[in-house]
Amino acid sequence: MNGIVTKPLIIGLTGSIGMGKSTVADMFDRAGVPVFDADAEVRAMQGPDGELLPAIEAAFPGSTGPEGVNREALGAQVFADKALLAKLEAIVHPAVGAKRAAFLEANEDAPLILFDIPLLFEGSGHSQVDCIVVVSAPAAVQRERVLARSGMTAEKFEHILSLQLPDAEKRARADHVIDTGTSLEETESAVQALVETLRQAAINKA
Ligand SMILES: CC(C)(COP(=O)(O)OP(=O)(O)OC[C@H]1O[C@@H](n2cnc3c(N)ncnc32)[C@H](O)[C@@H]1O)[C@@H](O)C(=O)NCCC(=O)NCCS
Ligand SMILES: Nc1ncnc2c1ncn2[C@@H]1O[C@H](COP(=O)(O)OP(=O)(O)OP(=O)(O)O)[C@@H](O)[C@H]1O
Numbered sequence: 001m002n003g004i005v006t007k008p009l010i011i012g013l014t015g016s017i018g019m020g021k022s023t024v025a026d027m028f029d030r031a032g033v034p035v036f037d038a039d040a041e042v043r044a045m046q047g048p049d050g051e052l053l054p055a056i057e058a059a060f061p062g063s064t065g066p067e068g069v070n071r072e073a074l075g076a077q078v079f080a081d082k083a084l085l086a087k088l089e090a091i092v093h094p095a096v097g098a099k100r101a102a103f104l105e106a107n108e109d110a111p112l113i114l115f116d117i118p119l120l121f122e123g124s125g126h127s128q129v130d131c132i133v134v135v136s137a138p139a140a141v142q143r144e145r146v147l148a149r150s151g152m153t154a155e156k157f158e159h160i161l162s163l164q165l166p167d168a169e170k171r172a173r174a175d176h177v178i179d180t181g182t183s184l185e186e187t188e189s190a191v192q193a194l195v196e197t198l199r200q201a202a203i204n205k206a
Helices: 021-030 038-046 053-059 071-078 082-106 139-147 154-163 167-173 184-205
Strands: 009-014 035-037 112-116 131-136 176-179
Touching: 009 021, 009 184, 021 035, 021 112, 021 131, 021 184, 035 038, 035 082, 038 082, 038 112, 053 082, 071 082, 082 112, 112 184, 131 167, 131 184, 139 154, 176 184
Parallel strands: 009 112, 009 131, 035 112, 131 176
Antiparallel strands: none
C-alpha cells in the first residue's frame, strides 16, 4: 500500500437506437472491463417482483402484472406523450442512479469501468463519467438493424429517434467514436485497442 487513493477511470458508452451499444458493451466486458448496463438494471427493476412496480402501477394503472411491467403497452403510452415519458423517467432515473453508485462502490479497485447509458447526453450521465465513447454506424445501417426487430415499425423508429440527440451531435461530443458500421471483428479490434489506450491513461492518472 502506498497510501494513494485511486478511483477507476469511468467510461460512458452511449449511442442512438440500434447503433450497437449492447454489442460493444459485451466487447468491453470480454476485454476485462466491468460493465454497468443501465438498460438491464431498468429491466430487472421492472421485471417480476421488481422494486419499481408499485410506483409504476400507481402512476400508470394497469401497466404491471405478474410478469412485471408490460413494456410494449407502457412504451406505446409514454413514447406517444412527452409528459407521460417524463413521469416515467422521474420514477426510473433516480433508481438507476442509485444502482450505478452501488456498482461504482463495488468496483472501486478496477482501473477502468464502463457505464452503458443509452441516454447519456439526454440525461445528466455525461457529468458523471471521465470519458465518453459513442457507437455510430451510417443511418441506413442503423435503420435496417432496427426495422429488423420484431414489433418495430418505421413510425416508431422515427419517433424514438426524434426523442434522442442526433447521432452527429453525439459524435461531435464524444472523446472516442467506435464505428459499428463495419464487421463485428473490426469493431472488436477497435474496442480492444481503445481499452489498451484507456488502461494506459488510467495508470498515468493514478
Ligand atoms: C418505455 C419502456 C417501458 C419501453 O420498453 P421497451 O422494451 O418497449 O423498449 P426499450 O427499452 O428497448 O427502448 C427502445 C428504444 O427507446 C429508447 N428509449 C427508452 N427510453 C427512452 C427515453 N426515456 N427517451 C428516449 N429514448 C428512450 C431506448 O434507448 C431504445 O433505443 C422503457 O423504455 C422504459 O422504461 N423507459 C424509461 C426509462 C429509460 O429512460 N430507459 C432508458 C435509459 S436507462
Ligand atoms: N460491427 C458491429 N458492431 C456492433 N453491432 C453490430 C455490428 N455489425 C452488426 N451488428 C449488429 O447490430 C445490432 C446492434 O444492436 P444492439 O442491441 O447492440 O444496439 P443498441 O444500441 O444496444 O440498441 P438499443 O438502443 O435499441 O438498445 C446487433 O444485432 C449486432 O449484432
